[in-house]
Amino acid sequence: MLIKRRVRRLAILLISLYLLPVGQLWYYQVLIAPRLNERPENSRSHENLELRGRLLDRQGKVLARTDKGRRVYPLGAAAAPLLGYVTERLGSGGLEGELARSLAGRPRPRTLEQVRRLEREKSRRGDDLVLTLKADLQLQAFELLGQDRGAILVLDLPTGDILAAASSPGFDPATLEKSWQRLSQDKSAPLIDRATQGLYPPGSCFKILTMAAALESSQADGPFFCAGSLPVTGFELSCDGARAHGALTLESALAVSCNVTFASLGRMLGQKGLEDWIKSFGLLEAPTRVPLAAAGHAPRGRPGAEEVAAAQAAIGQADMLVSPLGMARVAAVIGRGGTDLPPRLLKAVSRDGRTVDTYPVGPPRQVVSAATAATVLQAMRAAVDRGTGGAAGAGVAGKTGTAENPHGPPHAWFVGVAPADAPRVAVAVILENKGYGGQHAAPVAGAIARAALR
Amino acid sequence: MRARELGLLAAVLAVVAMALALATRSPEFRGPPPWIWLVVQASAWLIASLVLRWKKAAGDPLLLPLACLLSGLGWVMVWRLDPTLGQRQSLWILVGLLAFILTALAVRDYRRLEDYKYLCLVCGVVLQLAVMLLGTEINGARLWFRVGGMQFQPVEVVKILMILFLAAFLRRYGRWMRLGLLSREGRLPRRALLLLGLGWLAAEGVLILQKDLGMALLFMGIFLTMFYMATGRTDLVLVAGFLFVLGAVAGLLAFSHVRVRVYAWLDPFADAQNTGYQMSQALFSLGWGGLFGTGLGMGEPNRVPEAATDFVFVALAEELGFVGAVAILIAFMLLVTRSFRVAMRAPDEFGTLLAGGLSVLIAWQSLILIAGTVKLIPMTGITLPFVSYGGSSMLASFVILALLTRISARREEPC
Numbered sequence A: 001m002l003i004k005r006r007v008r009r010l011a012i013l014l015i016s017l018y019l020l021p022v023g024q025l026w027y028y029q030v031l032i033a034p035r036l037n038e039r040p041e042n043s044r045s046h047e048n049l050e051l052r053g054r055l056l057d058r059q060g061k062v063l064a065r066t067d068k069g070r071r072v073y074p075l076g077a078a079a080a081p082l083l084g085y086v087t088e089r090l091g092s093g094g095l096e097g098e099l100a101r102s103l104a105g106r107p108r109p110r111t112l113e114q115v116r117r118l119e120r121e122k123s124r125r126g127d128d129l130v131l132t133l134k135a136d137l138q139l140q141a142f143e144l145l146g147q148d149r150g151a152i153l154v155l156d157l158p159t160g161d162i163l164a165a166a167s168s169p170g171f172d173p174a175t176l177e178k179s180w181q182r183l184s185q186d187k188s189a190p191l192i193d194r195a196t197q198g199l200y201p202p203g204s205c206f207k208i209l210t211m212a213a214a215l216e217s218s219q220a221d222g223p224f225f226c227a228g229s230l231p232v233t234g235f236e237l238s239c240d241g242a243r244a245h246g247a248l249t250l251e252s253a254l255a256v257s258c259n260v261t262f263a264s265l266g267r268m269l270g271q272k273g274l275e276d277w278i279k280s281f282g283l284l285e286a287p288t289r290v291p292l293a294a295a296g297h298a299p300r301g302r303p304g305a306e307e308v309a310a311a312q313a314a315i316g317q318a319d320m321l322v323s324p325l326g327m328a329r330v331a332a333v334i335g336r337g338g339t340d341l342p343p344r345l346l347k348a349v350s351r352d353g354r355t356v357d358t359y360p361v362g363p364p365r366q367v368v369s370a371a372t373a374a375t376v377l378q379a380m381r382a383a384v385d386r387g388t389g390g391a392a393g394a395g396v397a398g399k400t401g402t403a404e405n406p407h408g409p410p411h412a413w414f415v416g417v418a419p420a421d422a423p424r425v426a427v428a429v430i431l432e433n434k435g436y437g438g439q440h441a442a443p444v445a446g447a448i449a450r451a452a453l454r
Numbered sequence B: 001m002r003a004r005e006l007g008l009l010a011a012v013l014a015v016v017a018m019a020l021a022l023a024t025r026s027p028e029f030r031g032p033p034p035w036i037w038l039v040v041q042a043s044a045w046l047i048a049s050l051v052l053r054w055k056k057a058a059g060d061p062l063l064l065p066l067a068c069l070l071s072g073l074g075w076v077m078v079w080r081l082d083p084t085l086g087q088r089q090s091l092w093i094l095v096g097l098l099a100f101i102l103t104a105l106a107v108r109d110y111r112r113l114e115d116y117k118y119l120c121l122v123c124g125v126v127l128q129l130a131v132m133l134l135g136t137e138i139n140g141a142r143l144w145f146r147v148g149g150m151q152f153q154p155v156e157v158v159k160i161l162m163i164l165f166l167a168a169f170l171r172r173y174g175r176w177m178r179l180g181l182l183s184r185e186g187r188l189p190r191r192a193l194l195l196l197g198l199g200w201l202a203a204e205g206v207l208i209l210q211k212d213l214g215m216a217l218l219f220m221g222i223f224l225t226m227f228y229m230a231t232g233r234t235d236l237v238l239v240a241g242f243l244f245v246l247g248a249v250a251g252l253l254a255f256s257h258v259r260v261r262v263y264a265w266l267d268p269f270a271d272a273q274n275t276g277y278q279m280s281q282a283l284f285s286l287g288w289g290g291l292f293g294t295g296l297g298m299g300e301p302n303r304v305p306e307a308a309t310d311f312v313f314v315a316l317a318e319e320l321g322f323v324g325a326v327a328i329l330i331a332f333m334l335l336v337t338r339s340f341r342v343a344m345r346a347p348d349e350f351g352t353l354l355a356g357g358l359s360v361l362i363a364w365q366s367l368i369l370i371a372g373t374v375k376l377i378p379m380t381g382i383t384l385p386f387v388s389y390g391g392s393s394m395l396a397s398f399v400i401l402a403l404l405t406r407i408s409a410r411r412e413e414p415c
Helices: A002-017 A019-031 A033-038 A094-098 A112-120 A135-145 A173-185 A203-216 A250-255 A259-280 A306-314 A324-335 A370-386 A437-453 B002-025 B035-054 B063-081 B083-106 B110-134 B155-179 B190-209 B213-231 B234-254 B256-266 B277-289 B312-345 B349-373 B391-412
Strands: A062-067 A070-072 A085-087 A091-093 A128-131 A150-156 A162-168 A224-226 A229-232 A235-238 A246-248 A346-351 A354-358 A397-405 A408-418 A425-431 B136-138 B141-147 B150-152
Touching (some): A002 A019, A002 B213, A002 B312, A002 B349, A019 A033, A019 B312, A019 B349, A135 A150, A150 A437, A203 A250, A203 A370, A203 A408, A250 A259, A370 A408, B063 B083, B063 B312, B063 B391, B083 B391, B110 B141, B234 B256, B256 B277, B312 B391
Antiparallel strands (some): A085 A091, A150 A425, A229 A235, A397 A408, A408 A425, B141 B150
């Protein structure tokens, strides 16, 4: 009968379909099972929270520890976006997730053989990780951000250490499980650490880099003249309020943040030339000793519009994006006399109170000449002493930024070093959609720089 | 033949007893071990087998032991996950077995069922409409009736009624469709076509309106497969399948709840704590089990939401490993093979279509669910026959088993 032939055909088809889940099971249960077990969201892999290692600051103050089966964070919201979390239901995130391999205590036994081994050996605590942060500075930085959305990053110049990386809004790690639904959907992204992972247009702060690049390429012979605006292939760039600055030296151009001067420097350097400099300042790579840090994006000029892109990028606009960590790194190069050190957040690993491993400082790398760095630093001092950055206060050298962006009012930036005559720290401050950098970010940057020097 | 069935049942029950012994030895096992329930269950299975033999209704000797293996392992897992659900599941299995015996006794001659095809259609449509209008709303969908403290999912009955109707309808009119719907001889009686269309609209429409996408997919699969079985019109089936894919894409674009599920399927880790939570937990569960599993009672399958219903297969795969999961797949393959064999050996066309339809139901339902839990297709909330926790679905599975047994018995006692 025909119908039975079709039944047979269907039977063969449907029964062979059962082979598909077999393949899929093989993939998940055998081939990639080890990788699944290690994923940070997987709360099965680090159940033994009691044995999980601690996170410590550079002076040994506790940033995260386990108490009665719960993870405790003494700094609370002030360090939450950076440190992350570990909970039974949510697994882990932030540094807690990224460093799980070192922090995790002995995994819970899974097979009979492991149970036997566990009985033979005594249980082992996970390693403690020492971070380069300074707990009290971190707290101060977070308090300075207040109700604003934004970030503060402080670098130690001799080592490249991150002393503070504050991000606002934060969240309360103690009540994370209850507030997860709200936090994870919050448009202001409280779970992201803006200081190392946030990417923003750098605005006029970027002129520090443009100036150094121009000096190195010997294309910065002044004097310059600002007529208030500059036409670039069918596009017009203008200074704030289209006000003409008139005749300027390069130093005073930085001090008053003249867009016309720097845009014309950018045009001379060209898009390719500028991109090479962005790269050599280390902005396009993710620093390896800062877990989770985001790499910046170079400006991408459309073919035929490279000139516009170069002119806009030179004043920190266009489609270039940089993190506060990246901008602090640029200021640090100037403050160190032209030398770059890779930023560092992990300092050492310690086990049972003994240091078992340290993350090295450096290696140093000369990015621009000492003479160039000195000239730019002088101009940054002028910007604070008699230019746009006055609100930062005495003893600081730096540059303001007011970055246009598609999300509303401009971001307020300040990037600088302190003390101005022999810099020891670099700071970057951004306040999202807050307005003028000189008005809002500069005072915050001055306050945190002075706190860091204390 | 019966002796073989009894022997296999005894062997399978021994396996279930060992599984229970392992699960209850775990330090995480809560409450007293349900040995008494196992004894009651075992007796019920043996009684069911003996009653069939006594009433000369004995059929394929593998069907009952395979169902016993699947429901037994499922029961141990459900109990291990949640003793309260386990207790109820014990009851559902007993009620299911009772329904099995009663159905097998009531349906002396399955060919009589063919006369009730329109009654089946009307009952199915009425049930579907009733649940949409009068059902209890859970999670924004009306798919259940609540009586006392119990919930009942009428769609589980509707799916059997639909297969009965389709088998009878296609037996009668399949010939016309085989010739071609447009040719003069091929033109169907208008009334029959209208009935088919209305019934179909009620079944699919209600499911889609109530967002029961798994059932909608299952009904579609059964309908097309049975249509092919009866008519051999591959072209029409392909056209309908294509239209279904178009509909699915439209659904994807139009409904956010569909989109959420598809995204959670494509990349569960993109939103691992919200929409992708269940799927990523299921994958972690699979990975944790590995090749040989954690051992019964030694894993943590409770971390997967809905582990006892939608994700019971994953729970088993975690604790029994890849090896155990494949064993369960093989049990399903054998069950489906045997029920298709019943269809092949049925003495008449209605029997072939009915048994074929029921086989297709078991095959599609288990495939859709398992494929959903191992991330082959987006997850849909339907149950795994015999294994998942759930009264309505358990009852339906046993009624299907009874019908298959009855059809297979026909051949052995010629009339």
